[in-house]
């Protein structure tokens with residue numbers, strides 16, 4: 001099989017090499033600031049989120065914390081238009097990426113997915129595909145074509161950014177399923193990065209990992225945040241404190257839909273929260 005012709009230029013790396021793609025917004029508008037405005041969500045008749053507004057600043061890590069069932073994952077899925085894939089799901093409100101509503105009529109769902117990548121709780125590489133193919137899988141699905149050298153360079157760059165290159169550079173043709181859980185999760189991060197997203201959403205990315213792999217993924221998050229806005233759901237308060245710049249505390253009290261009780265800089269949320277429910281939660285007194 002021959003490699004695809006070099007007919008479409010890969011999108012530019014933020015702050016990196018230029019790539020003349022007229023469909024790409026100018027660099028200044030690619031910052032990756034995400035803002036939810038009065039987002040409510042339903043499954044059938046059941047309202048699970050109530051008018052959630054949250055600014056997730058560009059190139060920062062925002063952690064979403066709160067007890068099980070308060071709507072964190074639902075909110076995360078709304079941020080890249082995955083919520084609408086569920087049959088009974090509905091939503092209202094707006095989600096702005098660098099000022100443009102990702103739900104605007106005429107905006108394609110694939111555009112939001114490319115700009116706002118997702119890493120899931122359970123690492124989900126394509127097990128039979130090679131590591132090389134896994135990293136490039138998103139490009140293929142998006143119809144982006146590139147030459148062999150360009151692809152090799154992209155694979156190396158993304159695996160490096162995901163903190164995995166040194167561990168796998170000599171076995172790129174091995175299947176994705178042959179890696180450890182922690183390596184698989186970093187492979188999934190590399191795959192998400194290959195389409196040059198402005199934002200990376202992470203839904204409990206370390207909950208299936210051992211402490212060493214968790215530390216590696218946290219290091220990766222710290223390295224990535226200068227280039228990509230990150231929104232992470234975590235149940236691990238130490239992790240939220242370690243990796244995030246700001247936190248939003250979600251709560252669904254007594255059968256009411258989930259809402260944000262408090263949000264702010266991580267230091268304040270953990271050191272001097274204003275709401276006693278936040279203090280109780282971050283200190284492990286419930287949830």
Ligand SMILES: Nc1ncnc2c1ncn2[C@@H]1O[C@H](COP(=O)(O)OP(=O)(O)OP(=O)(O)O)[C@@H](O)[C@H]1O
Nearest residue numbers: 043048066067068069070071072073074075086088
């Ligand atoms: N596909 C679905 N169909 C119906 N209800 C759902 C669906 N997914 C989630 N819910 C409900 O929506 C509410 C919010 O769920 P969500 O998974 O967003 O919470 P969460 O805070 O992420 O929980 P956890 O921390 O346990 O992952 C819950 O009451 C849940 O039962």
